[in-house]
Amino acid sequence: MVGLSDIPCVGKIVDRISDAAVDALFRGFSYVFSYKNHVKALETEIQKLDTEMQRMSRRVGEEKDNGKIINAGVSTWQTDVEEVKKSAEEILEKYKNRSSWRCIQWMPIPKPLSRSRLGREAAHKAKRVTELSDSANILLANEIAYLSPVENAPISDTVYQTFKSRSDAYDELWKALESEGGSSILGIYGMPGVGKTTMMESIWKEALVKKIFDKVTRADVGNEDLDVFKLQKQIADHLDCHLNPEDDERHRASQLKNRLMNEEKILIILDDVWREIPLHRIGIPLGDGYSSTHHKILLTSRKKKVCMDNKCLHPVKIAPLDTDEAWQMFRNTVVADNIYLLPDESLAQEVCKKCGGLPLLIHAVGKALQFTSHDVWKDALNQLEKGNFEKIADIDPKVYACVKLSFDKLPDDAKSCLVLCSLYPEDAHIYINKLIRLATGSLLVHGGEARIRSMVEILTSSSLLLDSEDYMIKVHDLIRDVARSIAVQDPKYLFSSVRCGSLLPGDVDYCTRKFLRLHLEKNDIFFPDGLVCQDLHNLWIQCNRHAQQFLGDFFGMFVNLRFLLIENMLFCLELRFSLRPLVNLRTLMLDGCQMTQTNANFFPENLETLCSWNCNLPQPLNLPILKHLKKLEILGWDTEVQMAPNTISSMTSLQELHIQSGYKIGDGVSAPILGEISKLTALKSLQIFFLSNSEHFQDTNIFANLLQYNIRVGANWLRTKSRISVNRFIELQGSGLEGLEGLIERAEYVLLDCTDIDVGSIYNSNREAFTDLKDLYIENCNTIEYVARISCGEIQHLKSFSNLGLLEIKDCSALKYLFSNSVAKCLVHLQKLAIVNCPMMEAIVMNEGTSDRDDDIINFCKLQWLKIDNVPRLKSFCIQNKDMHSRSTTHNSAISSSQAQPLFDKKACFIYFIINFNSKITEIC
Known part of the structure; x- marks a missing residue:
């Protein structure tokens, strides 16, 4: 007899169906008899996923702190994990709450359907959990975030005011920009200070809002000699086009031209034009048969003729x-x-x-x-x-x-700051920190950094300085010209700024000058014999990144020099150039110099201040014995500075040591450097990065005398999060850091990461600690149970934490609460509070007392922002001490939603704040 399986084709189908049915049957039996194994496997995979989730959360937090945007794939993964964990917990809860899976209570006969269903759900869910864990490894092996594009908009905060007398001019320009035909080059002209740049920036902003151009780019031209590379770079930076400075002018122009032609419509702004601009040299394709429907140029100038020289047929005048x-x-x-x-x-x-x-x-x-x-x-x-x-x-x-x-x-010190700014080239972005060094080094301003910063605020509020990018300022060309004129004539200043080739210009009375800025355009400047500038104490030399020769009697001319700033100079060994003949020189500042071929003979021995910014230094850096040196500052490079043994310790008068990226001794394995620093008994200010925690910090008392410090141990110095300028800063990562507690007590900014230092223990040993603390970050510190507490019987007139403005706690697995209520009452300046990934935390404030009086209310009158994320055991903002202990002994799992109480149980008072929750809180009161 012939069966179905003997029929061709049909037989194969029947066999496959049979195999599938048998497999399904055996899988069903497997789920029935092995459901516990499937559940245990699910629990194991969930634990693995928790580990990956914590890794991902830390990485995401770091990227967000650095201002980056998280990739969509990572955000999706985090959402999927939350959903999968929730459904997995339901399966585990179902397993734990099973009462009896017997068909007959008094007979050991299981319920096969219930067991099979649970086993199947657990197996499928475990597979999904494993997939998520595997995908986490793939995501973390690559970049998970990216920097947001820089907003291509004017930086100035000046608001354009609409006036009837200017509306026609504005409308005429706007109509020309919108039109598809017509002239490709538009111009605004008018006298200085009339508002040309402000109108141009308003047009720029409106063009971006209305999207009549795909891109807007800007270059500040100025009345200095034409710098083609500077203009090319400014235009390219707005277009995210990276030009290689090693390429010649023609190659850069070709690259920029191609970039401009790749975009459909671009507005090119050339501000403060004084002459005809050779567009072809820059790489702007207008005039090459390229239609005005693609790109347009908007230029500003003081003169109508300059606009017309640049092919602007109908320039628009801005009248007063x-x-x-x-x-x-x-x-x-x-x-x-x-x-x-x-x-x-x-x-x-x-x-x-x-x-x-x-x-x-x-x-x-x-x-x-x-x-x-x-x-x-x-x-x-x-x-x-x-x-x-x-x-x-x-x-x-x-x-x-x-x-x-x-x-x-203006106050006298503000005047000095303004005339120093006038020495900068037109449209220069002036670093405030550099201005501080100029003002103090030239002895024009006394009172230190705080005094100069306050003068900058006065100048900006008076509209005599303009805000620029971060940490920078600018001077309007009109203000600059007038301030420079004053500086030339005023007997207090007697400044001069000179551009020169191989010879000094003859129209300057050098002998009467007190401050001279030389912009050297060639590498063979000649200084005449017999020219002695007795009153010239301050010299600023700007080079063009070439090997500079000083011919003639350079040292005879500047015999009384006390302050010297050298920018962008290449020092060659062949030139054998040394500053030692400048015996009166007290302050030497080097900015952007190539110094790999210098040696100890280069530096004068009587220096009191030596600063190096963004310089390529020799390895090792050879310094002479500078027994009079009071300040050594090396900033700008991410790599350590290498020095010979005993170099630092020989500077017995040193009061300020600022080496931002740290340094090492010798050319081999970095030796401990704390021993040398400890010999600097006059040291008052220290900024340094210790790469490892191998230093024996407990063996020195040098830290007790510091008035200012910026110290990082084992941490990446680029992670700095400070919102404000501080004088005492400490950032620690790793264990074995005993001996630094005194610095932490006095700091204004503290960041602790993966360290066993306990803030609570420090406070217990010194009730006067943390009186100046403004920012506190604690991350991955798994031994800390609380930040600070004090019993109700102790003195209540506390100043600790009274200046704290920001507190951020992340990934602290043992943390139970932040403060006792007595300490929490001191937080009168707290503005931001964030608590993230603290699984054991039960309350923010723990009440040491037992009363519920009105004076127990904690008043956070300045709190503006509160974030609580992944704090599953958090039940209340403030909780009694006895309740916390009782709960700790009876509960070992997260608080369920049915147990949740109001978060703000009438114990905390807030004026106004933005709240961000992602925790198991069911009610907010």
């Missing part, structure tokens, strides 16, 4: 404000109420008229006269009416008078 508009702006700047207090309002109107309708001057003069008396206003008007001011090219004497008035109203 009319009388009513100027008065309106002046009133808004001074604040109308202050004008009403004057006996005669016409006095303010006369002062306003002297500003000539120029917004820059209206703002500067108005700021200078804010909150001043009637006599001050009268004196200001008298000065403006004198009109006997130096004629600067392209600047009206009345304009000079207005700027001079604002200058005269």
